[in-house]
Amino acid sequence: MNRVGFLLNSTEGIVTVPSVEVSSSYVGREGSAGEMKERVKATFHQWPVGTRGLYTAWLTFDKVGRWALDIEVREPGGGxxxxxxxxxVGEIPLAPAVGSLAPKSESxxxxxxxxxxxxxxxxxxxPDLYMVKIAVAVTSGKPSVITxxxxxxxxxxxxxPQVDVLQELKNKYRERAHFIHVDFYDNPEEVQGDxxxxxxxxxxxEWKLPSIEWSFVIDGQGRVAARFEAFATLEELEAELLRVL
Structure with missing residues (x-):
């Protein structure tokens, strides 16, 4: 299963209806007819600051090639x-896949x-977010959340604001799991303003991350239990952490 996240905009601004319908189709090659695979609801998750939010759905992509998502939004007037x-969709996931062993990084x-x-x-x-190396956390027998x-x-x-969410989750479960933040850049002190x-x-x-914001839930055996590209809400991360506690 893959978490798919997206924003929706209209002429009136950001769309925030509670849910929308998403249909996935396997296209294969450009110009070929799509083969419908799934139809699910994508739920809107309000972010903790501002007015933005993200629609997320869990979908399975079981073939290599081009896929399409058709998104339907019910309008107030019935339209x-x-x-x-x-x-x-590539043959091999870029970032560590669910079920794979987390890299034992010397963060x-x-x-x-x-x-x-x-x-x-x-x-x-x-300081709690920078106390333990990933290599130690994922071999400790305890779950970990890594952002x-x-x-x-x-x-x-x-x-x-993913690090803020990580801190909030840590404050609730600090005795039961490890919580680690790794900055995307190796030299934060040098890049401010440049x-x-x-x-x-x-x-x-080492984790082969293709974009700037990712979060992973790692189980007690050191395997990836869930992964989130882009912003993940507290509720999303907490639900996956509770599965492995």
């Missing part, structure tokens, strides 16, 4: 508005640096 998106901690400015581009400096994000450079439409100097974190490269 239906439609839009669609298409994308390629940086507070013990490795002079201060928080070498660990995060953000202003939230919670990769660069708070100061959260600029795209599906990027949100992204041209950025070096991507070696941990990000």
């Amino acid at each position: 239906v508005a439609r839009t669609d998106i298409s994308f390629l 940086k901690t507070l013990a490795d640096v002079k201060g928080f400015e070498e660990l995060t581009t953000g202003s939230l400096h919670d 990769f994000a660069s708070p100061a450079f959260c600029a795209n439409a599906v990027c949100g 992204l041209s100097r950025a070096r991507i974190s070696s941990t990000v490269l």
Whole structure:
């Protein structure tokens, strides 16, 4: 199962109806007729700040090639508005797949640096999120929640305050799991105001992350139990963490 997230805009602004219908089709090659696979509801998740939110649905993509999603929005007057998106599904997932062993990364901690400015581009400096290396956490027998994000450079439409959510989740379950933040950039102290100097974190490269914001729930055996590209709400992360506690 894959979590698919998307924003919807209309001429009146951001669409925030509670749910929309999503149909997935396997297209295969450009120009061929789509083979419908699933029809599910995508639920709107309000973000903790501002007015934005994200629709998410869980879908299965069991073939390599081009897929399409047809999205239907019920309008107040009874009509239906439609839009669609298409994308390629590769043979091998770029980021660690659900069920795979999490990479045993020697991620940086507070013990490795002079201060928080070498660990995060953000202003939230919670030492609990930088105490344990990923390699230690995923072999400890306890579940872990790992967030990769660069708070100061959260600029795209599906990027949100993920480290704040990680801290909130940590405050609820700190004795039962590990909670780790890894900045997307290896040199946060050098990139503030000058992204041209950025070096991507070696941990990000080891995890082969194709975009700037990801969160993973790792079970007690060190395997990926759930993964979230772009912003994930507290409710989404908590639900997956509870499955492995």
